[in-house]
Amino acid sequence: MEYVEVEQARGMPGLRLVLTRDVPGPWGEAAKAFFQVKGLPFVAAAQIGGGANEALRAWTGQTSAPVAAWNDEPPVWALDDILFLAERLAPEPALIPGDPAERALLFGLAHEITGRDGLGWARRLCLFELNLGDRPAPDGPAGDLPRRYGWVPGAGPAARRRVIEVLGLLRDQLERQRERGSPWMVGERLSALDLIWAAFATMLAPFPHELCPMSEPMRALYDHRTPDVEAALDPLLLEHRERVYREHLTLPLDF
Ligand SMILES: N[C@@H](CCC(=O)N[C@@H](CS)C(=O)NCC(=O)O)C(=O)O
Incomplete structure (x- = not known):
């Protein structure tokens, strides 16, 4: 996967996902999967597992990955918030049941x-x-x-x-x-x-x-x-x- 720096991602429009670089982190792989299934492309930005991740802290107030950012909306990092963002950007195929x-x-x-x-x-x-x-x-x-x-x-x-x-x-x-x-x-x-x-x-x-x-x-x-x-x-x-x-x-x- 190609990664940009977090500072660079912060200034971009569209969908950005901050992901732990070089690791199949389970929260990150789940977040990626939501967007992949919906056919929504994203720019990946690199978080370093266990690192200081100062740029990420400056942007989001915390250092964990994954984080999803859409245009100039506040970034989200709880997995259910990331799922709701994916549902909003592409309602189909729905990943949350209607029942x-x-x-x-x-x-x-x-x-x-x-x-x-x-x-x-x-x-x-x-x-x-x-x-x-x-x-x-x-x-x-x-x-x-x-x-x-x-x-x-x-x-x-x-x-x-x-x-x-x-x-x-x-x-x-x-x-x-x-x-x-x-x-x-x-x-x-x-x-x-x-x-x-x-x-x-x-x-x-x-x-x-x-x-x-x-x-x-x-x-x-x-x-x-x-x-x-x-x-x-x-x-x-x-x-x-x-x-x-x-x-x-x-x-x-x-x-
Ligand atoms: N943000 C996720 C949790 C993600 C998570 O636990 N990420 C870990 C991966 S092991 C992480 O990035 N930890 C590094 C850190 O907290 O700086 C959630 O709210 O469900």
Whole structure:
């Protein structure tokens, strides 16, 4: 993916997405997927994972990615705000169901994947544990991300339980949908929830290198699974991720 600097993106019109450079970050891949499915082109600007990202702070008041900016509107960085922006700019294909019960289900399950203490949050704590073991976050910049996202020694087992719990929830939902005759996670068609699951699956079981060419250290982290997490990653979930990428997104991933 070609990136411009954040300062440059800030001065541009149209749609800009700030994305973590060289990493298939799950929030960022989900945001990209919303716009790709809607056929909305964007300029990518580079955030550096765990970096100071001063230009991004000056523009948005925070340093995380993804961020979406449309013309001179205030930039948005919560994933549901990014989804609502995509829906507004291109209402079709709709990624939020019209039916209120399906909509509530979508946002509930999406929060369990992307929100505080959700799958992504808990998986991130598991990855900190791989690096830090039973140590606290180190002083200085290397400890910034673990500190920001709540790492404390001993947080690993509860985070793993949470990952397993959410994987079970998603598998049960897919099974229920199959029984009703739908291959999609809610309703009868692709929704934001399918795209979100596909993006977040990468931090539990990345596609092979040809389809997801990331650095070895990153792959070693994302591809590490304890036996209990491996067992919770039902083949149905991974088949679904593959279907979403093959039918609605593009492979290899481009970041
Ligand atoms: N903004 C997203 C969360 C995105 C997120 O957690 N991004 C992380 C990726 S690991 C990030 O960029 N962290 C770096 C930072 O906070 O400086 C949301 O509200 O749902």
